[in-house]
Amino acid sequence: MPYDSQSKRSRLIEAAAALIYERGFRDVTIADIAERAQVPTGNVYYYFKARDDIGFAVVETRLAEIQSSFREWDALENPKSRLIAFLNALEANSQELAEHGCPIGSLCAEFSKTGGALADKSRTLFIAMIDWFTTQFRAQGSGEGARSQALHLLSSVQGACLLAHSQRDSSLVTGEICQLKRWIEAL
Amino acid sequence: MPYDSQSKRSRLIEAAAALIYERGFRDVTIADIAERAQVPTGNVYYYFKARDDIGFAVVETRLAEIQSSFREWDALENPKSRLIAFLNALEANSQELAEHGCPIGSLCAEFSKTGGALADKSRTLFIAMIDWFTTQFRAQGSGEGARSQALHLLSSVQGACLLAHSQRDSSLVTGEICQLKRWIEAL
């Protein structure tokens, strides 16, 4: 594999992730991705043997992204402030969330309908989030209720993103986040 | 317009709604819809001048469905029991919600990305739900907080459906519904 193969492959995945976030997987063509990545159209098939493999790679990228954020927040002193850091990150992105929805949530929604290997792969995204949230709630002292609280947190956030996206109103995310912060701080 | 034109049109919309719920709008073809509705493929264009118009009609059908449910629940004695009736209906459908997601939520998620007229149209679905919820919370005595509580209810339900669909685990909806019921009853 040549020196900049990785670079081209990365550029393709990055372009795909952005386009899929904006339009949805089904509405993004190979040509669209190639153009945005500045790679000749037909050449995409040197890096991915099928269209679905691009979706696969995008899920892996998204997973790496959130795990990277989690590791960063793990450095914070206590579990509550880690969860708050997550909510702050969402709040900072509320404009984009209202415009295009949650990058994770929309991927899961679309691939879940698709079914097959992509649905299986996308499932790992929510699992990673639930696991990390559960760890924080447990470390905070929630005991048995930790997982249930983790589910409630993810569920609320995803629902708020969907609402905000549909109504194109970022206040629908920020409002819910504000309540969630109060809930966590009061634990 | 002939006697059974309405019947054929209705059959097409019904078939489209079911298929779109299962696979998503983008993955359902005119031929698929026609076949399920037992109508010749090319003939669909007598009833709908473009593909998007079918999506439009499906949104209108879904809107009529939920408004019909709301009217039914309006007959119940008090606002709390009306909201509980809504949650009971979800609970009864939890299996299907885990398999295909929320029929309203998935439509909104997909059409919101699409943008354009379909996004605008699909927006009315959540608005109708928020309005009815708000009315119930206000009648219950929530005052200023009614709208915020309505948003929280819809948001939680939609998030739970998305989670359950992605993980194909109906307990993720029923669990959240159980908590929401307790919240409403404690108001």
Next chain:
DNA sequence: GTCTATACGGCGATAGAC
């Protein structure tokens, strides 16, 4: 009004030159 046949465009995928 109803249905068939087909035009047309676009997309995924491949073959093969360099």
Next chain:
DNA sequence: GTCTATCGCCGTATAGAC
């Protein structure tokens, strides 16, 4: 490894027979 040219399929939409 990289890129171009192109094939073949499928889906939307239309023209026009009945």
